[in-house]
Amino acid sequence: MVPPAPPDPPVTPKDAATVMLVRDSPDGLEVFLQRRVMGMAFAGGMTVFPGGGVDRRDADTSVAWHGPSPAWWGSRFSCDLALARALVCAAVRETFEESGVLLAGPDETSVVADVRPYAEARAQLVNRDLSLAGFLAEAGLVLRADLLRPWADWVTPVEESRRFDAKFFLARLPEGQRADGATSEAQDARWQRPGDALDDWKAGRSGLLPPTWTTLAELEECPTVADAMARERVITKLMPRVAREGDTLRIVLPGDPLYDDAPNHLDARPDDKL
Structure with a gap:
């Protein structure tokens, strides 16, 4: 829903991390999806990947870390060192909070196979009673940044009152773990090709935001998890715009003929829907 009057000036996007959790199946690559609770302020009722906003404590430099350095992630996402560290930590934290999948292990060569001993810590992370750095230190775990791959960078249109600059990551489901979707933010969760x-989505059985359906279309081209993880991605910021066609509002993406003509602010009526 486009607000009646776009914010002026536009709301500054909040940094966020989104994770496409994938696994192989006999029928091909599957991705973990959640349908958000209808009443949520942002993307209520939409089918999404796990993810959420960066917490200021995600930038804690004490995190035990293995894999590409924050400097490497910063070069891929075109951001500074502190934000790059925070984004990777947010990706790991949000994945654990929302799906129960933990991208960490006792050392740099292993990954936790049974996350049940960390159920209390998971709840504390959700409630912000515990930071990711504190959790990993207490549990003696190392964050496995090498299990993540950079995928995309999507920014919410300027017309929205809640905006995010979301870095998209790809991660393979660790062996022995399962994604449970036990989060208050989702009404259901599933693995799906x-x-x-x-x-x-095309049949009207679910709702997808542009970053989600675009990413699903990209993942559809990957026959296996190994293929997806090996893809070299050139990452640039992508921001949908809102264009009017008669009385209809339509989200347009870079490459659409209407994109360059779409204004950054739109005088939309309250009943206009995307």
Whole structure:
């Protein structure tokens, strides 16, 4: 829903991390999806990947870290060292909070296979009673940045009152772990082939935001997790715009003929829907 009057000036986007958790199946690559609770202020009722906003404590430099350095992540996402560290930590934290999948291990060569001993810590992370750095230190775990791959950078349109600059990551489901979707932010969760998720959206059985359906279309081209993880991505900021066609509002993406003509602010009526 486009607000009646776009914020002026536009709201500054909040930094966020989104994780496409993938696994192989006999029928091809599957991705973990959650349908957000209808009443949520942002993307209520939409089918999304796990993710959320960066917490200021995600930039804690004491985190035990293995894999590409924050400087490497900063070069891929075109951001400074502190934000790059915070984004990777937010990706790991949000994945654990929302799906129960923990991208960490006792050392740099292993990954936790059974996350049940960390159920209390998971709840404390959700409630912000515990930071990721504190959790990993207490549990004697190392963050496995090498299990993540950079994928995309999406910014919420300027017309929205809640905006995010979301860095998209790809991660393989660690062996022995399962994604449970036990989060208050989702009403249901499932593993699905990207093409099937797109078919549900096209048939009106689910709602997808532009970054989600675009990413699903990209993942549909990957026959296996190994193929997806090996893809070299050139990452630039992508921001949808809102264009009017008669009485209809339409989200347009870079490359659409209407994109360059779409204003950054739009005088939309309260009943206009995207």
